[in-house]
Amino acid sequence: MNWKETLLAHRQTRIAGHLEKIGPDSRAKLEKQLAEIDFDELDSLIGKYVLQKPETAIPADLSPAPFFRLKPGNDAQAEYYRKAEAKGHELLAAGKVAMLVVAGGQGTRLGFDGPKGTYPICPVTGKTLFQYFAEEIGRFAEKYGHVLHWYIMTSELNDRATREFFKTHDYFSLPADSVHFFTQGTMPAIGYDGQLLLGAEDSLALSPNGHGGTLLALKKSGALDEMKRLGVEYISYFQVDNPLVPMADVLFLGLHCLEGARMSARMLPKTNAFEKLGNFCMSGGRLHIIEYSDMPDELAQKKNADGELAFLAGSPAMHVISRDFIEELTADGKLNLPWHRADKKVPFLNAAGEIVKPEEPNAVKLESFIFDALPLASKTMILEGCRAEHFAPTKNKTGVDSAESCRELMCARDARRLELAGIKVPRKADGSPDCIVEISPALVCDDADAARLNSKKYPAPKAGEKVYYA
Numbered sequence: 001m002n003w004k005e006t007l008l009a010h011r012q013t014r015i016a017g018h019l020e021k022i023g024p025d026s027r028a029k030l031e032k033q034l035a036e037i038d039f040d041e042l043d044s045l046i047g048k049y050v051l052q053k054p055e056t057a058i059p060a061d062l063s064p065a066p067f068f069r070l071k072p073g074n075d076a077q078a079e080y081y082r083k084a085e086a087k088g089h090e091l092l093a094a095g096k097v098a099m100l101v102v103a104g105g106q107g108t109r110l111g112f113d114g115p116k117g118t119y120p121i122c123p124v125t126g127k128t129l130f131q132y133f134a135e136e137i138g139r140f141a142e143k144y145g146h147v148l149h150w151y152i153m154t155s156e157l158n159d160r161a162t163r164e165f166f167k168t169h170d171y172f173s174l175p176a177d178s179v180h181f182f183t184q185g186t187m188p189a190i191g192y193d194g195q196l197l198l199g200a201e202d203s204l205a206l207s208p209n210g211h212g213g214t215l216l217a218l219k220k221s222g223a224l225d226e227m228k229r230l231g232v233e234y235i236s237y238f239q240v241d242n243p244l245v246p247m248a249d250v251l252f253l254g255l256h257c258l259e260g261a262r263m264s265a266r267m268l269p270k271t272n273a274f275e276k277l278g279n280f281c282m283s284g285g286r287l288h289i290i291e292y293s294d295m296p297d298e299l300a301q302k303k304n305a306d307g308e309l310a311f312l313a314g315s316p317a318m319h320v321i322s323r324d325f326i327e328e329l330t331a332d333g334k335l336n337l338p339w340h341r342a343d344k345k346v347p348f349l350n351a352a353g354e355i356v357k358p359e360e361p362n363a364v365k366l367e368s369f370i371f372d373a374l375p376l377a378s379k380t381m382i383l384e385g386c387r388a389e390h391f392a393p394t395k396n397k398t399g400v401d402s403a404e405s406c407r408e409l410m411c412a413r414d415a416r417r418l419e420l421a422g423i424k425v426p427r428k429a430d431g432s433p434d435c436i437v438e439i440s441p442a443l444v445c446d447d448a449d450a451a452r453l454n455s456k457k458y459p460a461p462k463a464g465e466k467v468y469y470a
Contacts, residue, residue, distance in 0.1 A: 277314025
């Protein structure tokens with residue numbers, strides 16, 4: 001291919017000139033990146049998202065999305081929940097469910113050098129996020145009598161380190177052929193003048209294409225075809241920074257199946273009108289998520305007659321997705337989701353060959369969001385989650401949504417499970433555990449498993465004590 005002609009035809013004069021000035025090795029590497037770009041599509045994206053700033057249009061018919069409460073509201077619904085739980089059990093026992101964790105990030109905000117999944121999170125043992133998930137998956141596989149396949153989406157930045165981490169730890173006793181890695185796609189950063197930016201002499205300034213890119217990465221990597229061969233029909237999607245995620249919840253899986261949903265979501269009741277969670281809404285008979293920053297104040301604060309927020313349902317990014325729905329969305333080898341513009345400060349290589357670190361935003365990064373697949377699904381379902389039991393994001397070192405708060409929530413949940421087993425837990429005046437406890441998920445992966453904590457074998461923790469149960 002004559003790259004100079006192609007680039008000039010698409011008005012990418014900066015890259016065209018740069019290619020003529022660099023050596024053959026650098027040129028080959030850069031041309032390989034250019035070959036991944038659909039320049040006709042890029043021209044369209046630049047015109048729509050870069051050279052102009054698209055406005056977010058809020059539908060006029062926006063209404064709160066219906067959802068299933070975590071606890072059934074009447075006898076008929078209780079019976080339906082029992083059927084759903086039986087169906088979820090059946091799906092897991094038949095190997096029709098795979099786990100998918102989005103793990104492309106680094107632990108930078110945690111002050112940690114490495115993939116976020118390798119961050120030590122457990123309050124007593126210091127087990128990493130990856131180890132915690134692996135032990136939980138192993139217990140679910142034991143419990144349901146079928147190997148559960150685990151798909152881990154990495155990024156170009158951490159793929160090698162993640163694979164080596166699992167290999168070094170012998171896949172945490174999971175069958176090696178049940179752990180699958182695939183890499184998230186990237187998008188080039190685009191300057192406000194529509195020109196692609198260079199990140200180095202031999203590379204574009206690339207960044208991950210957003211968590212919506214998970215779907216296309218599954219297609220391009222061959223993982224979707226592999227799932228089909230393995231008999232996987234449903235995918236449990238979650239993010240690596242939340243160790244409390246109910247990844248194999250039989251009620252969630254069963255409701256998704258019985259409702260005929262193509263894509264389902266967990267919701268958390270918002271703590272206030274302006275909590276930074278996306279809002280589940282209906283428009284035109286389809287489910288949408290309106291980001292908290294885009295939600296009109298009057299709708300965010302609207303209340304029902306009982307005083308509860310009308311738009312109560314917030315999104316913590318937990319989904320069940322039917323495999324064949326992803327196949328439909330990616331059938332033509334493209335990601336058929338809308339893009340979102342993010343204005344960023346992107347370091348770039350200037351004409352003199354120097355790296356410039358701008359102090360103000362200088363470029364657009366385009367990202368796709370997985371929740372934009374919801375309105376494309378013919379049928380969706382939402383199930384309420386329990387914030388204290390299901391949501392402990394590890395985004396910061398201290399404070400809100402931190403490693404510190406996550407460990408407190410992990411300890412609180414495990415203390416409650418000890419009490420389910422009849423083991424007394426010392427508590428402070430405010431009701432929180434007066435000890436630090438950690439239960440291995442290889443022993444207890446859900447509340448039903450708490451019965452495995454035989455009080456004769458496992459002693460009660462003492463005040464101020466750190467105790468690990470395995």
